[in-house]
Amino acid sequence: MTDIPASDADVNPKDAVGAPAADAVRDGDERGAGPRHALSPTARRLVILGFALSGAAALIYEVAWTRELSLVFSSTVYAVSTMLAAFMTGLSIGGWLGGRRADKSGTDPVRDLATVELGIAITGLMSPITLRVIPMLQYEVLTVFKPAPLVFFALQMLLAFVVMLVPTTLMGMTFPLASKISTTSYSSLGRTVGGLYSANTLGAIAGSLGAGFLLIPIFGLRASILFAGAINLVVACLIMAASRKPAIFRVGAALALVLVIGIGDVALPQTAVPLSLGTAYRFASYEDYVATSGAEDVSVIWAEENAYSRVEVVEEPGTGFRFLVNGSLVEGSNGRGDAPTTSLLSYLPAAYADKVDDVLVIGLGTGYTSASALRLPARSVTTVEINPAMREAASYFVGDTLEGDERWRLVNADARQQLQVADTNYDIITSEPSWPLAAAVSPLFTREFFELAESRLADGGVFCQWLPGYLLSHEDQAMMVHTVGQVFGNVHVWEVTVDGAGNGDILVIACNAKHVDDSEVVRERVAGMLAADGLTGVSAQEIPLSEFLGGASERAALDVNTDDHPLLEFRVPIELVEMVEGLRTP
Known part of the structure; x- marks a missing residue:
């Protein structure tokens, strides 16, 4: 990186026209001694280092904010899109403002950049407070104004602005200011700006990986935000250390330090259950x-x-x-509605299966489905669960039932990947993932997943798929039953009943082999298993396929949920908003 030329004579006139170097000379004194913000090569390296660290802090904020807001908005495709749009909007506004500020005559971009970094630190450290306000605002929007679902998702973006707009706008201002400081001649403009962008991007990569793999898992979301704020404070100090007048900055740095300590010590009120779109x-x-x-x-x-x-x-x-x-x-939960339903995910397919030697359970959750599978005459029960924390969580519901049985094996992996590499064909595959709201769960409700499950069934094997009927519209219930029917020749639909009333949980039974086709025989078998398990007042009622699929012409018009066109992932958030707003009864 070259130094700023000592005089006008050192600047190539062709390079000087409209170039930062020309601006630098104009910003200097009458002798052309250089701009007021002229820095030594060492000082400019400090600015580049600070800009890289600033990129790391920005992505720590983004990961932490997205994670925290997902607890409120739920991780729907709409929520993720609006959060990203809110973040990028702030960067765009900041880039425009920063460019105007950098080119304004009489300003000191070094001091401006340090002030901006200090502002990012302060507003970023305040974000845990604003994050506590978002759930209440979202709930009031849902229940008082009851906007149409797509309008509500647009309003979610405005709620994200409450947290992100000011700090992200300041983040956007950093690049034009850092470019102004670092550029010394038009001939080196590309190399200088490219180097800054590269340094900032490398910092962003480090911040993203550090937040996801280290900070949040080890220290939590709030501590991660505090860490990012501390980085911005360090960056502000580095930049002002490169300036000729750092004294003004000391007061601001002290205030930011007090803010870090204050927010770190104050226990913000927090409830045990998140008030999210899903709750x-x-x-x-x-x-x-x-x-x-x-x-x-x-x-x-x-x-x-x-x-x-x-x-x-x-x-x-x-x-x-x-x-x-x-x-x-x-x-x-261990409540009367949840525990029996998850037990039926094992018992109902077992009532159809020729044998139950090997069972695969997709999703651990409270552990009731896996525990029920172990009560069958199975020689092995394999549970696939992507989140390792669920293992200990399940013990609070089923005790040591799982860990104490040598037939049980837990695989921490993605269910589809596990099905692809499994060397076992299963007599029962039962799937109860989370609600199909997020991109991480949606692939467990597609035709391709059902095809993969079918390929891992033993002869006479049975597949069981849970559907949240209380959430899905009748159209989407029909779509899902139809999608399963695209893969399996025999499909049966059952609704769980507790004390004689349906609770909305739907279990779809599917197989390709000859099987029991008498619903009363199945009901008797299931009743015997439930009684042996001490579960009374719980049963399941078969629903005729015609209620879902209609006649031949109606079936032909039904959609199919696929990997390429995951309709359910886009429809469920809309249906959830309608349910919360009371337009549909859960």
């Missing part, structure tokens, strides 16, 4: 949420945060009622 329908009002989710009403008896999500086991004191929180969703 909002459980509460009559925001006041009801606060009243029933505070520390006096429920207690977190176990929690772990890792790269996949935050997993909690929550208990109501004095009642023994426990439920499992995975990210933004309540994914199971």
Whole structure:
């Protein structure tokens, strides 16, 4: 990197026209001694180092904010898109403002850049406070204004702006200011700006990996945000250290340090159950949420945060009622509705199967499905669960039932990858993943997944797929049954009933081999298994396929959910908004 020329004579006139070097000379004194922000090569290297660290901090913020907002918005394709759009909008506005500021006559870009970094530190460190406001705002928007789903998703972007707009705008200002500082001649403009961009991008890569693999899993979201703020504070100090007038910065640095310590020491109020798009329908009002989710009403008896999500086991004191929180969703409980349903995921396909030697359970959750599979005369039960934290969480529901049985094996892997590499053909494959809201779960509801499951079934094997019927529209229920029917020749649909009433959970049974085709025989077999398990008042009712698929012409018009066109992933968030707004009863 070349130094700033000592005089006008050192600048090639052809390079000087409209170039930063010409601006530098104009910004200097009458003798052309250089601009007021002229820095030594060593000082400019400090700016580049600081800009790289700033990129790392920016991506730590982005990962942490996206993770935290996902607990409120849920990880839908719409939510992820709006959060990314909000982040990029701030960068765009900041780039425009930073460019105008950098070219403004009489300004000191070094001091400006240091001030911007300090501003990022302060606003970034304040984001945990603003993040606590978002759930209430989202809930009020949903329940008071009841906007159309697509309008609601647009409003989610505005809510994301509450957290992101100011800090991301400041982040966007850093690049034009750093470019102004580092550029010394038009001839080196490309190399200088390219080097800055490369340094910032490498820092961003490091920040993204560090947040996902180290900071959040080990220290948590809040500590990760504090760490990013500390980085911005260090960067501001580095840049001002390269300036000729660092004294003004000391007051601001001291204030930022106080803010770091203050936010680190203040315990922000937090409830055990996230008020997210996926849990909002459980509460009559925001006041009801606060009243029933505070520390006096429920207690977190176990929690772990890792790269996949935050997993909690929550208990109501004095009642023994426990439920499992995975990210933004309540994914199971030991209540009368949940436990029997997950047990039926093993018992119902077993009533159809010729034999039950080898069982594959997709999704561990509370562990009830795997525990029920072990009560069958199986020689092996394999459970595939992508989140390793679920292993300990399940023990709070089924005790040592799983760990104490040598037939059980847990595989921490993606279910589709496990099916591809498995060397076993299973007599039963039963699948109960999370709600099909996120891109990580959606592939477990597609035709390609069902084809993969079918390829791993033994002769006479049976596949069982859970569907959240209380969430899906009738159209989407029909689409999913039709999609399963694209792969399997024999399909049966059952609804779980508790105390004689359907609870909305739908179990789709599918196989290609000859099997029991008498629903009363199946009901009797299932009743015997439930009775042996001590589960009373629980059963399942077969629903005629015609209620879902209609006649031949209606079936021909049904959609198919595929990897290439995952319709369910885009429809379920809309249906969830409608359910929360009371347009459909859960």
